[in-house]
Amino acid sequence: MHVKQQRKIIFAITIFYTLLILYFLFFAFGRADKTDQISEYTFIFLPDAFFKLPGLSDLLHPVLMDLVDFGNIAAFIPFGILIPLLYRTHFARFMTLFLLSILVLETIQALTFLGSFDMNDVIQNSSGAAIGFGAYKLGFRTKNNWRNIAATGISGIVLMLGVWGFFGMLDQVFTKEMGPFVAINELKDSTGNTLTGSKPSNLKIGGQDVEPQYNVYSIEGKKKETYTYTLDNKEELYLFFNYGIPDQKDFQGSIKLIVDGHEFLSVSAKDQRHEPEMNKIFLPQANELTITIEGNETLWDFGYREMVYFWN
Incomplete structure (x- = not known):
């Protein structure tokens, strides 16, 4: 397939996926129907579950918030793959622009009463994008597209598990538990x-x-x-x-x-x-x-x- 044609397909996928994410951020789950019930802006600057990710036991019996936390990371992994495929960029520039974009979207959510500004979401979304960028760097190393896609998928899973384990350890370090009686x-x-x-x-x-x-x-x-x-x-x-x-x-x-x-x-x-x-x-x-x-x-x-x- 011609390079320009590939780029057009990737661009179309990126636009479609971006619109899908924007729909979930602003309109899904009946957000628009609840705006008349909200009278105050909600800004959560201090993360209260900074490193919280569902454990293995949670995945066997997940609750809604476990799925939300996991989705907040996984849903943004594709951006870390699609954007570098479209534009040559290094990690620092990509993450800076992505972080600014998420901060703007979270602010709009709060100001329009279609959600809240939540630093937990910012951290989790950015973690997903970082995982995607890492998977892209590890996966796209050959001229064989199918091989690159497979390598990127495997790399993404491995990186996700690594971040999961790392966050789990930090969660244990920064979470208090009841001491002995x-x-x-x-x-x-x-x-x-x-x-x-x-x-x-x-x-x-x-x-x-x-x-x-x-x-x-x-x-x-x-x-x-x-x-x-x-x-x-x-x-x-x-x-x-x-x-x-x-x-x-x-x-x-x-x-x-x-x-x-x-x-x-x-x-x-x-x-x-x-x-x-x-x-x-x-x-x-x-x-x-x-x-x-x-x-x-x-x-x-x-x-x-x-x-x-x-x-x-």
């Missing part, structure tokens, strides 16, 4: 002493046998008991605990949890069911924790899990 009785109180509460012993609550593993807190013959712990200004942690009133005791009492002067929990016996209650509370930051128990309330297996990076 720390029983509250392992901490010191505000005076530097250890307050362990009662030793774990079996309880019967609501007809259920309960076996505390770490600690048990109750008034122990008093009208009221208060425990205060120092959490050393820990950030992003979840408190875990169970509470209830043992079957052999009257159904009266209360529990309060106060962190740095703010009340995060206040329950009384009249608001509870006749069964063990499990609870989880997120704290953005915590220094001083105060537990106040009255009446026959019993609190057990109280502890926390801190959000940490895997290297911590």
Whole structure:
């Protein structure tokens, strides 16, 4: 096939594919029908899922967002192949122009209420274009068009898997996970002493046998008991605990949890069911924790899990 004819075909494919992508960016999924429901521009400059790509388990049971993330990359791979076939360009120039184009399109989406400006999309779209450019450079090395197409396809798959794995590692590096459970009785109180509460012993609550593993807190013959712990200004942690009133005791009492002067929990016996209650509370930051128990309330297996990076 003549070179000029090949170029015309590639140009036509590029125009058609560009129009297809523009349709999905601005009109697909009923975007135009939703514009009258939007009154504010949406600009997301800080990526919240910078390196997030679906894992192998996600592909076996994908949800819509997994397919969207994958499509945001795969759909732009052809541009990295078609544009260099039409115009001689090097990687830096190609990526600069592509990035500027995507930024303009994302801005138009936001200003026309046909979508939002989302830096996640910019990063994923640009990654797809970069993969395509790399596949073109690796694939188009001979005068045999079919061989070049096959080599480009294989290169694209290999590069996609490489980017996938790389992003997956970065996602793990920059994503916090829940650390190990720390029983509250392992901490010191505000005076530097250890307050362990009662030793774990079996309880019967609501007809259920309960076996505390770490600690048990109750008034122990008093009208009221208060425990205060120092959490050393820990950030992003979840408190875990169970509470209830043992079957052999009257159904009266209360529990309060106060962190740095703010009340995060206040329950009384009249608001509870006749069964063990499990609870989880997120704290953005915590220094001083105060537990106040009255009446026959019993609190057990109280502890926390801190959000940490895997290297911590």
